[in-house]
Amino acid sequence: MLDHVSITVADFARALPFYDAIMAALGVPCVRRGDTSVGYGIRNRPDDDGHSYLSVLASRGEVVADNRHWCFRAPDRAAVDAFHAAALAHGGRDDGPPGLRPAYHASYYAAFVRDPDGNRIEAVCHRTYPADPPGA
Numbered sequence: 001m002l003d004h005v006s007i008t009v010a011d012f013a014r015a016l017p018f019y020d021a022i023m024a025a026l027g028v029p030c031v032r033r034g035d036t037s038v039g040y041g042i043r044n045r046p047d048d049d050g051h052s053y054l055s056v057l058a059s060r061g062e063v064v065a066d067n068r069h070w071c072f073r074a075p076d077r078a079a080v081d082a083f084h085a086a087a088l089a090h091g092g093r094d095d096g097p098p099g100l101r102p103a104y105h106a107s108y109y110a111a112f113v114r115d116p117d118g119n120r121i122e123a124v125c126h127r128t129y130p131a132d133p134p135g136a
Contacts, residue, residue: 004041005054005070009117012036012058014091018115019056021090025082026074026123028053071122077109083123084111091116 009015016038020030023040032039032055041053054072074080081098088094096112104110110124 007054007056007068007070007115007119008059009056009115009119010059010062011116012056014116015056018087018090018092019054021086022072022083022092022113022121022123023054025086026072026079028072069120069122071110071124074123074125076127077125077129080109080111080123080125084113087111087113087115087121092121095120096122 028040031041036058039055084098092113095114098111101108101110107128112122115121
């Protein structure tokens, strides 16, 4: 299991509002903010050593986002919808609107966007809802 993930961006000032917005839409708080990095996650241990689940870092060189993909779990389908809307409102590009993706499984509800640097970012909810197809 992953301890943390870091995403590098070419223009930190441009990326910050995007990541603040999508993480807020998913209910993930900002836990660390600096001049060239920001961290998001949930700290619930008194002995936390300072790691966050996601770090967004200013790049020290060229950012090549080809084939990068990060997926964040959403608490419900409304959060997936909010994630997508927040991304588009803060410089992201649509890469797959919110909806069921039955090719993955019957209850796989996701949205895909590209951040300002072209990284592919996804939010997914795996919860089964009463309206889901049988066997979900």
